[in-house]
Amino acid sequence: MELWQKQLSQSVVKVKDLPFIPDSEEYRNKLEEVRENYPIRINSYFLEQIKSPDDPLWKQVVPTLAELDDFDSEELITDPLNEEVDMPVPELVHRYPDRVLLMINNQCPIVCRFCTRKRKIGFPGIVTRETLRQGIQYIRDHSEIRDVIMSGGDPLLVPDKELDRILSELRSIPHLEIIRIGTRVPGTLPARITENLCNILKKYHPLYFNIHFNHPAELTPEVEKACSKLADIGIPLGSQTVLLKGVNDDSETMKELMQKLLKNRIKPYYIYQADMTEGTDHLRTSVQKGLEIMKDLMGYTSGMAVPYYVIDAPGGGGKVRLLPNNVVEHTNDEVIITNYEGKVFRYSQSDRGNGSLKGSSQESLKDICRLPV
Numbered sequence: 577m578e579l580w581q582k583q584l585s586q587s588v589v590k591v592k593d594l595p596f597i598p599d600s601e602e603y604r605n606k607l608e609e610v611r612e613n614y615p616i617r618i619n620s621y622f623l624e625q626i627k628s629p630d631d632p633l634w635k636q637v638v639p640t641l642a643e644l645d646d647f648d649s650e651e652l653i654t655d656p657l658n659e660e661v662d663m664p665v666p667e668l669v670h671r672y673p674d675r676v677l678l679m680i681n682n683q684c685p686i687v688c689r690f691c692t693r694k695r696k697i698g699f700p701g702i703v704t705r706e707t708l709r710q711g712i713q714y715i716r717d718h719s720e721i722r723d724v725i726m727s728g729g730d731p732l733l734v735p736d737k738e739l740d741r742i743l744s745e746l747r748s749i750p751h752l753e754i755i756r757i758g759t760r761v762p763g764t765l766p767a768r769i770t771e772n773l774c775n776i777l778k779k780y781h782p783l784y785f786n787i788h789f790n791h792p793a794e795l796t797p798e799v800e801k802a803c804s805k806l807a808d809i810g811i812p813l814g815s816q817t818v819l820l821k822g823v824n825d826d827s828e829t830m831k832e833l834m835q836k837l838l839k840n841r842i843k844p845y846y847i848y849q850a851d852m853t854e855g856t857d858h859l860r861t862s863v864q865k866g867l868e869i870m871k872d873l874m875g876y877t878s879g880m881a882v883p884y885y886v887i888d889a890p891g892g893g894g895k896v897r898l899l900p901n902n903v904v905e906h907t908n909d910e911v912i913i914t915n916y917e918g919k920v921f922r923y924s925q926s927d928r929g930n931g932s933l934k935g936s937s938q939e940s941l942k943d944i945c946r947l948p949v
């Protein structure tokens with residue numbers, strides 16, 4: 577057995593083995609109810625990184641009773657992004673014109689308490705050989721698909737041989753230009769990035785990774801080494817981060833994370849506003865908080881360290897990018913903008929009245945474009 581398989585097989589999955597939980601019978605019984613609804617998994621590598629009950633890693637993986645609070649909610653649901661509706665075949669989401677999301681398993685190296693697919697993760701029998709076959713066939717049959725995002729679960733928990741087979745089948749599809757892997761493995765089970773895995777992955781370029789990271793403490797020396805191996809075999813690395821209450825909802829933590837990622841050759845890609853998923857409300861923040869963090873990043877650190885901040889629109893509208901507002905006024909004649917320090921600048925339009933705003937009256941334009949700063 578390889579080290580990562582051992583670390584995975586020694587995962588905490590039971591309430592009695594959870595780190596730093598109250599020593600009360602009643603509390604533990606209630607947590608049992610949480611576990612019945614939403615499985616627990618903390619692999620032994622990740623468990624070792626947890627230092628205290630308030631630690632940002634603890635909050636991501638140790639269940640609390642708050643997860644039971646959302647059952648009566650009318651807003652929080654099990655499938656907030658309506659993924660099941662956009663599945664032409666099981667476990668493949670086709671939402672955008674030219675790319676699809678393909679679930680290749682439903683196991684993860686850790687089970688995140690804020691998971692947007694809480695309804696599926698860790699339950700057996702959802703992704704099968706047959707759903708995978710249908711998914712790959714769907715991509716083969718649809719020549720408009722030029723980009724596939726392998727997701728799950730975590731694609732890197734699939735055994736080497738099987739992963740090799742899936743990648744090679746995908747690569748045999750002529751119209752499929754790029755393959756992306758969305759994974760939390762490099763940051764939570766770094767031993768999985770073995771030489772053998774790298775030898776498989778490097779056969780399938782152009783292959784892109786987006787790695788899930790939420791806190792700078794996740795970038796341990798082992799994790800940095802695992803990411804370096806991936807970068808060395810020519811995989812462009814991006815990151816995805818979920819904005820989480822008490823974990824990373826302050827500008828300093830987020831800036832440290834983004835800078836640390838960039839230093840490790842990982843380009844920050846997305847910060848997600850947390851989805852409205854049942855059982856996760858206690859970890860959600862306000863959108864205001866996210867905009868504030870973006871404002872504190874933009875201009876204050878390398879532009880390359882600044883990701884897009886997005887809300888995945890509830891109901892399946894796809895990702896919508898949000899920016900702190902920096903347009904004070906926008907007319908046919910000029911644009912008035914503010915920079916990161918709040919200083920105001922006036923930019924004159926060259927082709928006054930002939931630009932894209934032609935046709936609208938000046939007044940209505942002002943109504944549309946004058947926004948609060």
Ligand SMILES: *Cc1c(COP(=O)(O)O)cnc(C)c1O
Nearest residue numbers: 669670671672675676677725895
């Ligand atoms: C996020 C996502 C994608 C990829 O979006 P990009 O903005 O291209 O990274 C594709 N399909 C679904 C269903 C998604 O949720």
